[in-house]
Amino acid sequence: MSSGYQILPEIYDRWQQSYGKDFSSLILPRLLRTVNAHSIPASTMLDLACGTGSLALMMAKRGWEVTAIDGSEGMLREGRSKIRNTGLPVVFSLQDMRTFTLSRQVALATCMFDAINHLTSPRDVQRCFQRVHDALLPGGYFVFDVNNELCFRTVWRQTEAIHGDDYTIILQNSFAMRKRLAKSNVTLFVKKGNYFERKTETVRERYYPRQEIDAVLRRVGFRVLECEDFNFTPNPLVGEIKTWWVVRREG
Numbered sequence: 001m002s003s004g005y006q007i008l009p010e011i012y013d014r015w016q017q018s019y020g021k022d023f024s025s026l027i028l029p030r031l032l033r034t035v036n037a038h039s040i041p042a043s044t045m046l047d048l049a050c051g052t053g054s055l056a057l058m059m060a061k062r063g064w065e066v067t068a069i070d071g072s073e074g075m076l077r078e079g080r081s082k083i084r085n086t087g088l089p090v091v092f093s094l095q096d097m098r099t100f101t102l103s104r105q106v107a108l109a110t111c112m113f114d115a116i117n118h119l120t121s122p123r124d125v126q127r128c129f130q131r132v133h134d135a136l137l138p139g140g141y142f143v144f145d146v147n148n149e150l151c152f153r154t155v156w157r158q159t160e161a162i163h164g165d166d167y168t169i170i171l172q173n174s175f176a177m178r179k180r181l182a183k184s185n186v187t188l189f190v191k192k193g194n195y196f197e198r199k200t201e202t203v204r205e206r207y208y209p210r211q212e213i214d215a216v217l218r219r220v221g222f223r224v225l226e227c228e229d230f231n232f233t234p235n236p237l238v239g240e241i242k243t244w245w246v247v248r249r250e251g
Contacts, residue, residue: 007188007199009074011167012052018162020234023113024054027145027232031055031110032062034143034246038225044106046135048097048128049115053079053090059110060088067102069095098127105137111144114151114242117205120181122216125208130220136249142222144245148229151241152207156182166191180207210243222247 008015016022042063047056050068052075060066068090070076076092083090095101097115109132119125132142147156156175161168172185184203189196210227217224226246231238 005072005075005201005203007074007201008186009052009072009078010190011164011169011188012075012078013054014164014167015162015169019232022054023232024051024058026234027112028055028058030230030232030244031059031112031143034226034244035108038141038246040108040141044104044108046102046106046109046132048100048109048111048132049113049118050079050092051075051113053082053092055110055112056090056092057082057086057088060090064108065089066091067106068092069097069100071096098124098131100131100135102135105135105140107137107140109136109140109142111142114145114147114205116144116213117147117182117208118203120204120206122208122212125213126216126220129216129222133220133222133249138249138251140249142245142247142249145232145242146208146213146245147205148241148243149207149209150229150239152180152182152205153177154239155241156184156205168196175207177207181205182207213245217245217247221250223250 045064045066047066047068050056050070053068056066056068073094076094079092152175156173158173160171168189170187175182182205186201188199224247228244229240230242230244231240232242
């Protein structure tokens with residue numbers, strides 16, 4: 001696993017708007033329905049792989065005290081700029097999702113926008129799930145999404161170009177089903193005065209079948225409550241390319 005996005009933070013929020021809304025705005029209603037369905041009162045929360053902090057801020061506005069962790073300093077820099085002078089209870093922390101620690105246990109943990117898929121070995125997934133388990137209060141909830149097989153067989157086999165007012169991002173995606181590994185060669189052109197600056201990085205993900213995730217969750221001490229495929233976009237033709245997991249720490 002890399003140390004986190006290097007070039008994407010610069011245009012991440014604007015890129016997200018290509019879905020019609022940013023991902024946090026699209027996923028928030030589903031998260032709130034989950035919180036309400038399980039009668040989870042607003043208290044302490046971990047947002048793991050928080051990105052630019054949009055979801056953390058949305059939850060803080062609804063009464064949650066949020067610790068937001070990410071492995072990308074660039075993402076956290078964007079998040080800190082959003083919270084400046086708001087007084088909202090969000091603390092950003094630069095940590096690896098496989099080894100992070102918290103100063104206190106929390107009632108709810110989230111990990112959104114296929115961050116789990118960025119862990120490209122089953123051992124790393126187990127390490128991450130164990131850390132989340134230990135970070136939760138007994139009876140605490142962990143809610144996350146992953147890209148499922150449909151996503152990797154369709155979206156991750158396309159080349160896509162997205163154009164903004166001052167940037168163009170090109171995603172050259174590939175997926176090897178036998179190895180369950182996906183790669184996106186990212187090329188970003190950002191306008192700097194009268195010219196465009198070119199930057200590149202590689203993003204890697206791994207497909208994990210549902211039964212594998214289920215087994216690891218149970219192994220580290222979670223009880224699986226929900227597991228449902230869904231389409232997070234406003235476009236029904238995209239299909240149910242993600243899987244929504246809701247689990248609870250036993251004991």
